[in-house]
Amino acid sequence: MAFESLSDKLQQTFKTLRGKGRLTEEDVRLAMKDVRMALLEADVNYSVVKDFTSRIREQAVGSDVMNGLNPAQSVIKLVKDELVELLGGEQAELVFQPGKSLTVIMMCGLQGSGKTTTAVKIAGKLREKGKKSLLAAGDVYRPAAIDQLKINAEKLGVDVFSMGTEVSPVDIAEKAVEEAKKGEYNVLIIDTAGRLQIDDRMMEELQEIKKRIVVHQTLLAIDAMTGQEAVNVASEFDKRIGVDALVITKLDSDTRGGAVLSVRAVTGKPVVYAGTGEKLDAIELFYPDRMADRILGMGDVLSLIEKAERNIDIDEDTGRSMVSRMKKGRLNYNDYLLSMQQMKGMGGLKSILGLMPGLGTKQLTEAADQVDDRELARTEAIILSMTEAERDNPKLMNPSRKRRIAAGAGLDIAEVNRFIKKFEQGQKFMKQMPGMLRGHGNNPFGF
Amino acid sequence: MGLFDRIKAGLQKTRQAVADGLGDVFIGEGDIDEDFYERLEETLIRSDMGAEASERIIDKLRDQVPENHLRRRKDAKKFLIKDITGEMQNAPDAFDFEKERSVVFVTGVNGVGKTTFCGKLAYKLTREGKKVILAAADTYRAGAAEQLSLWAERAGCDLVQGNPGADPSSVIYDAANAAMSRNADILICDTAGRLENRRNLMEELKKMDRVIDKVMPGVRRENLLVLDAVTGQNAVSQAKGFAGVTDLTGIVLTKLDGTPKGGIAVAIESELKVPVKYIGTGEQKEDLERFDAETFVKAMFADDTSEEVSEDDW
Numbered sequence: 001m002a003f004e005s006l007s008d009k010l011q012q013t014f015k016t017l018r019g020k021g022r023l024t025e026e027d028v029r030l031a032m033k034d035v036r037m038a039l040l041e042a043d044v045n046y047s048v049v050k051d052f053t054s055r056i057r058e059q060a061v062g063s064d065v066m067n068g069l070n071p072a073q074s075v076i077k078l079v080k081d082e083l084v085e086l087l088g089g090e091q092a093e094l095v096f097q098p099g100k101s102l103t104v105i106m107m108c109g110l111q112g113s114g115k116t117t118t119a120v121k122i123a124g125k126l127r128e129k130g131k132k133s134l135l136a137a138g139d140v141y142r143p144a145a146i147d148q149l150k151i152n153a154e155k156l157g158v159d160v161f162s163m164g165t166e167v168s169p170v171d172i173a174e175k176a177v178e179e180a181k182k183g184e185y186n187v188l189i190i191d192t193a194g195r196l197q198i199d200d201r202m203m204e205e206l207q208e209i210k211k212r213i214v215v216h217q218t219l220l221a222i223d224a225m226t227g228q229e230a231v232n233v234a235s236e237f238d239k240r241i242g243v244d245a246l247v248i249t250k251l252d253s254d255t256r257g258g259a260v261l262s263v264r265a266v267t268g269k270p271v272v273y274a275g276t277g278e279k280l281d282a283i284e285l286f287y288p289d290r291m292a293d294r295i296l297g298m299g300d301v302l303s304l305i306e307k308a309e310r311n312i313d314i315d316e317d318t319g320r321s322m323v324s325r326m327k328k329g330r331l332n333y334n335d336y337l338l339s340m341q342q343m344k345g346m347g348g349l350k351s352i353l354g355l356m357p358g359l360g361t362k363q364l365t366e367a368a369d370q371v372d373d374r375e376l377a378r379t380e381a382i383i384l385s386m387t388e389a390e391r392d393n394p395k396l397m398n399p400s401r402k403r404r405i406a407a408g409a410g411l412d413i414a415e416v417n418r419f420i421k422k423f424e425q426g427q428k429f430m431k432q433m434p435g436m437l438r439g440h441g442n443n444p445f446g447f
Numbered sequence: 448m449g450l451f452d453r454i455k456a457g458l459q460k461t462r463q464a465v466a467d468g469l470g471d472v473f474i475g476e477g478d479i480d481e482d483f484y485e486r487l488e489e490t491l492i493r494s495d496m497g498a499e500a501s502e503r504i505i506d507k508l509r510d511q512v513p514e515n516h517l518r519r520r521k522d523a524k525k526f527l528i529k530d531i532t533g534e535m536q537n538a539p540d541a542f543d544f545e546k547e548r549s550v551v552f553v554t555g556v557n558g559v560g561k562t563t564f565c566g567k568l569a570y571k572l573t574r575e576g577k578k579v580i581l582a583a584a585d586t587y588r589a590g591a592a593e594q595l596s597l598w599a600e601r602a603g604c605d606l607v608q609g610n611p612g613a614d615p616s617s618v619i620y621d622a623a624n625a626a627m628s629r630n631a632d633i634l635i636c637d638t639a640g641r642l643e644n645r646r647n648l649m650e651e652l653k654k655m656d657r658v659i660d661k662v663m664p665g666v667r668r669e670n671l672l673v674l675d676a677v678t679g680q681n682a683v684s685q686a687k688g689f690a691g692v693t694d695l696t697g698i699v700l701t702k703l704d705g706t707p708k709g710g711i712a713v714a715i716e717s718e719l720k721v722p723v724k725y726i727g728t729g730e731q732k733e734d735l736e737r738f739d740a741e742t743f744v745k746a747m748f749a750d751d752t753s754e755e756v757s758e759d760d761w
Binding site for chain 1: 489492493494495497498499556557558559560587588589590591593594597598611642643644647675677678679680681682684702704711730
């Protein structure tokens with residue numbers, strides 16, 4: 001969708017006002033119109049938007065924001081701070097029972113909101129923290145839902161408790177608790193069938209589960225792409241069964257994800273996780289400030305930096321000698337491999353570009369798509385099929401070596417040729433243009 | 448229960464949870480004034496019609512009010528219903544593919560209800576005496592093929608599937624050949640959910656699309672995008688993304704029993720000119736209806752208290 005980022009819009013609005021000594025209430029009103037539109041297009045609930053803009057207006061007019069040198073920036077900051085506040089301020093986490101005792105988590109949500117996948121992802125995440133989880137297959141309604149849970153759980157090596165589809169979910173939950181205690185699990189995650197918040201019979205089933213067993217944390221899965229209805233869904237689930245925390249799913253879509261803001265604002269429940277992809281490790285903690293940036297179309301620079309920090313650990317010496325070789329146009333395949341692995345560590349180019357500010361725009365997305373992460377994998381296979389000597393000294397390359405490398409990488413020789421040519425061209429290019437290498441830091445290849 | 452009643456039943460159930468419903472803005476004998484326009488805008492936005500489409504519709508109404516000497520709110524309502532219905536109307540030949548030999552290619556993002564829709568459509572068409580083949584080209588999601596095979600059983604139709612993780616195009620290839628050799632009337636292809644911003648996965652769809660054309664050249668195609676009715680403005684982005692891959696001929700709006708709103712359909716129609724063809728209104732195998740613009744729009748603007756909200760009255 002051709003969203004302009006809110007900051008661009010505001011800059012424009014204020015541009016026409018430049019030259020005025022200070023901004024008037026009318027100017028603020030105009031700015032709030034932009035804010036309102038941006039939030040509505042991001043699917044933030046109408047009432048939430050209404051409250052929000054009137055609160056901002058009060059603050060903006062009452063304070064000396066409008067007298068500052070750059071009122072647009074000040075308003076954006078004000079808006080962002082308020083959004084972060086609405087999104088919960090601090091980052092929240094699941095609450096566990098003390099020590100090794102069993103924590104029972106129940107997943108709930110609409111059909112297709114991603115409960116089953118999320119349940120497995122959480123179990124995987126908790127294992128990293130040293131917690132042993134049991135998944136209970138409580139969706140007896142959707143055909144093959146139990147298979148989905150089992151297959152995915154197996155991929156992560158997480159245990160599943162299932163009694164088939166002929167037993168009521170309430171009984172399954174009860175038996176699962178016994179089983180979890182017997183097996184000395186730390187966490188039991190009960191997957192339940194998707195249901196509409198207005199379906200009395202189905203909602204009673206969840207109430208019944210909570211009556212029969214002690215559920216410590218009830219998690220509501222909300223699809224990031226949900227529209228205005230998100231608020232009704234969440235408040236109704238909360239009213240009827242009591243929700244402790246939220247999980248936002250499918251945040252890897254290109255949606256602004258305003259639904260999460262609405263739901264957080266209306267229910268006051270913390271968001272503990274965000275699902276960011278189909279792979280089973282694609283789940284992250286939720287950062288209110290980054291989400292605020294996303295809703296405003298300001299990109300998620302912080303996540304990007306953090307990803308880089310977490311994954312790039314070239315020591316300074318390696319980096320410096322690489323740069324010096326690069327200047328002479330004498331980079332070798334080891335350098336190439338290293339640069340590539342850095343990038344892969346950050347989740348591939350697409351995942352990086354996805355966090356960049358302003359990437360709602362089509363051209364950038366297309367540019368990102370053109371670099372195929374799979375191609376990087378093929379390139380890696382080629383380099384890893386070279387001998388140490390070949391990697392150190394690219395000049396050794398000859399047809400017989402290329403054939404061997406192609407066989408080793410399981411690729412056609414044409415593909416090996418193409419890569420080597422690209423590499424050699426890159427060498428030449430770097431030799432000719434040493435100036436443009438400045439600023440690329442540790443990554444001479446510029447990706 | 449008729450379609451209208453079903454949507455309206457959904458509406459009433461939801462109404463208990465929502466303070467004010469869509470139709471409420473028209474209640475009362477009030478005049479058309481600024482307050483009315485403001486509440487109308489709120490109403491439209493709450494239905495997920497989007498800020499832009501809502502503005503456009505209201506601007507049009509503002510022009511029409513003096514031209515047509517509209518004074519009362521309920522006159523405005525009639526006008527709006529007529530206006531939006533006109534936009535959403537299906538062409539007379541919209542469902543002709545059900546009668547001829549055709550391929551129905553079903554796409555959409557994750558979790559919108561593609562597999563369930565394929566199953567329901569297979570059930571409906573089989574019951575109408577068609578020979579249907581279901582192709583389980585979602586080889587990615589765990590359990591997807593099993594889910595579809597249960598539907599094939601319910602519908603009493605054939606199913607073509609591949610191994611988990613197999614190239615979905617190979618499943619399409621096999622299914623298309625099966626459709627030819629078994630002389631099936633309609634081939635329904637279920638595909639894996641994918642976000643429209645994933646280029647690789649969209650390329651994969653293109654390939655499936657090409658395979659159908661290759662194996663069954665000249666066969667009538669119906670390319671349907673499935674949308675969850677509670678989806679917000681991102682649905683427009685979804686529709687654009689999928690329209691860029693396959694020539695979309697229609698939208699399926701699912702889970703309409705959960706929300707009486709579905710205003711997103713209006714936003715998509717006005718931006719992309721792709722009509723809604725089916726709506727899913729429940730979890731039972733019969734819960735699939737052809738989309739009827741008039742019924743849908745009337746149900747959208749229905750309110751509980753007003754007498755005029757009965758089907759015959761309109």
